[in-house]
Amino acid sequence: MTEVAASDQLLVVIDPVARRTDGESVRIAKDVLSAGAVTKVCLPDGPEEFARALARRGTRRPVVVGDDRALMRAVSLLHRRRELGVCALSMVPVGGVLSLARSLGVPTGAVAAARAVLDGSERRLDLLVDDSDGVVLGTLRIPSVPAPVPTAPGVAPEAASHAWLRTCQSLVRTLSSRPARTAAMPGPGATRLRVEVDGVTVVDLDQPVEAVSVTPGGPGGAEVEVRPATDGAVAVPLRAFGRRVTVSGADFRYRADAVVSGPVRTRTWTVREEAWGLTLPLGFP
Structure with missing residues (x-):
């Protein structure tokens, strides 16, 4: 791990969602960072301005003030620019979706996180990259069925359930088009996927599954878990x-960290060892 000097110039990019949801934590983070380093603060109004701020950072070290989605956006942008190898990121978590930040070891309090930015050290982390150039920082999950659609105020329950109904009908058509099985009677949440790890088939289409998860497990590899349906x-x-890791079969959606993508019929994820850097508190294991 490489020591980070507190005298570095910082580019503090404050996500608009963080400003709306917790302005007090944003103010505290700005005060602590400004007291310990030379800072330039950017207040982008949307994804395009967020991307421009990162692209024009110069020699400044970028600090993302925001939630998991803001961190994912920054890593994805730097990955597409092929700059992850030369640009370590720092983060002050602010917002409602912070499970990824916690799992990576970033302190979730504004003061502690800002101090870690100033006094911490860079840790190189593995990254999952798919064949469409998407990235996964934490865990990839392939749920068997999507979550129920919540009903918005003023919207009839019948209208809110249409998308869910269409998904169920599509799943029924897909399963009914396959040969009948006599060995197992999977539940309604099961789906049929082929999961291959380094060319070896872990589960094939004849075995319905309930869920698949893929997590960078280091060094340079991913831990894959498949839960068969019973x-x-x-x-x-x-x-x-x-x-x-390659997953294929009937159309499926997958959750990469906090973002749901798909549907796709096949997708391959490859581990990039120590592909990106994140500033963490000194002594973090």
């Missing part, structure tokens, strides 16, 4: 470890 019996998860 008719009520306890299923033993199938686990594998490898550098390249």
Whole structure:
């Protein structure tokens, strides 16, 4: 881990969602950072201005003040510019979606996080990159069915349920078009996917599954867990470890950190070892 000097110039990019949801934490973070380093503060109003601020950072070290989605946006932008290898990121978590930041070791209090930016050290982390150039920082999940659609105020429940109904109908058509199985009677949340790790098939289309998760497990590999679908019996998860994970089958959606993508019929994720840097508190394991 490389020591980060407190005298570095900082580019503090404050996500608009953070400014709206917790202005007091934003103010505290600005005060602590400005007291310990030379800072330039950017207040982008949207994704385009956010991207321009990062692109024009010069020699300043970028600090993202925002939630998990703001961090993911910064990593994705730097990845597409092929600048992750030469640009360590720092983060002050502010907002309602902070589970990724916590899992990465970033303090969630504004003062502690800002001090870690000033006095911490860079840690190189693995990254999952898919074949469409998307990135995953934490855990990739393939749920069997999407979450129910919430009903907005003033919207009839019937209208809110149309998308859910169409998804269920699509799933029924997909499953009914396949040969009948006599071995297992999977529940309504099951789907059929082929999961391959480094070219070896972990589960094939003849075995319905309830969920798949992929997490960078280091060094240079990902931990893969597949939960088979059963008719009520306890299923033993199938686990594998490898550098390249391919999932294919009927159209499926996947959650990469806090973002749901798809539907796709096949997607491959590859681990990039120590592909990006994040400033963490000194002594973090």
